[in-house]
Amino acid sequence: MDERVLLLLGLLKNQSQHGYQINDFIERNVSRVMDLKKATAYAILGRLHESGYVTVHTEQEENRPPRKVYSITAEGEEQFYRLLQENLSEMKQVTLPGDIGLMFLDYLSPVEAVHYLRERLQRLETQIQAYESAPEHTSNPSVDLAIDRRLRLMRSDREWLVDTIAKLEKSI
Numbered sequence: 001m002d003e004r005v006l007l008l009l010g011l012l013k014n015q016s017q018h019g020y021q022i023n024d025f026i027e028r029n030v031s032r033v034m035d036l037k038k039a040t041a042y043a044i045l046g047r048l049h050e051s052g053y054v055t056v057h058t059e060q061e062e063n064r065p066p067r068k069v070y071s072i073t074a075e076g077e078e079q080f081y082r083l084l085q086e087n088l089s090e091m092k093q094v095t096l097p098g099d100i101g102l103m104f105l106d107y108l109s110p111v112e113a114v115h116y117l118r119e120r121l122q123r124l125e126t127q128i129q130a131y132e133s134a135p136e137h138t139s140n141p142s143v144d145l146a147i148d149r150r151l152r153l154m155r156s157d158r159e160w161l162v163d164t165i166a167k168l169e170k171s172i
Contacts, residue, residue, distance in 0.1 A: 004036055004044055006087055009072060009080040012054060016071040019045070029143045045070055053079050096157075110172045114165055121161045128154050 007030065011022055022045075023038050030036065048054040053076030060066040072080065098120065105113050131151045137143040 002044075003034065003087060004040070005048065006080065006083040007034065007036070008041065008044055008048065009053065009076055009083065012070055012072040013077060013080055016069050018059075018067045018069045020067070022070070029137055029140065048076065052076075110168050114168050114172065117161060117165050117168070121158065121165065124154060124158050124161065128158065 007026075008022065011017060011025060017025075019038075019042060023041060026034075026036050026041065045054060045056075049056050049070075053073055055071045055073055056068050057071075058066045059069050108116070128151065131147060131154065134147055137147075
């Protein structure tokens with residue numbers, strides 16, 4: 001299941017939108033949770049249109065250039081609910097960034113391993129600070145749930161890193 005499809009159908013379920021509105025929402029609200037480039041969003045919208053889940057029409061306001069407006073169809077709404085139910089109920093095994101490297105940590109000296117894990121910890125601290133400073137999404141509070149979940153996972157990863165670094169330092 002492609003969560004990007006769920007996201008785009010969900011955005012259109014609220015209201016018809018032109019591409020700029022969709023990308024602006026993604027950039028302001030979703031970029032902390034998902035990496036979705038503009039070109040990818042437009043490509044997915046094109047596939048959704050071809051599948052009959054989205055309609056597209058062009059509108060023009062005054063002297064502005066014409067722009068495409070996307071709307072969800074009845075079939076698109078059905079697909080949205082199927083994807084939403086699947087997404088909320090499933091639990092997939094995920095390979096987290098860095099898991100594979102941890103499997104080969106023994107190939108580094110303990111000093112090197114601690115050095116690189118400390119670098120990772122610093123980067124993680126920066127990410128945590130960015131998420132903690134994210135504004136509340138009063139118009140769309142469900143976005144805050146995704147950010148809160150991400151924050152909790154990062155804090156748990158920080159705790160694990162601190163413990164792991166301490167264990168490795170004992171062997172130095």
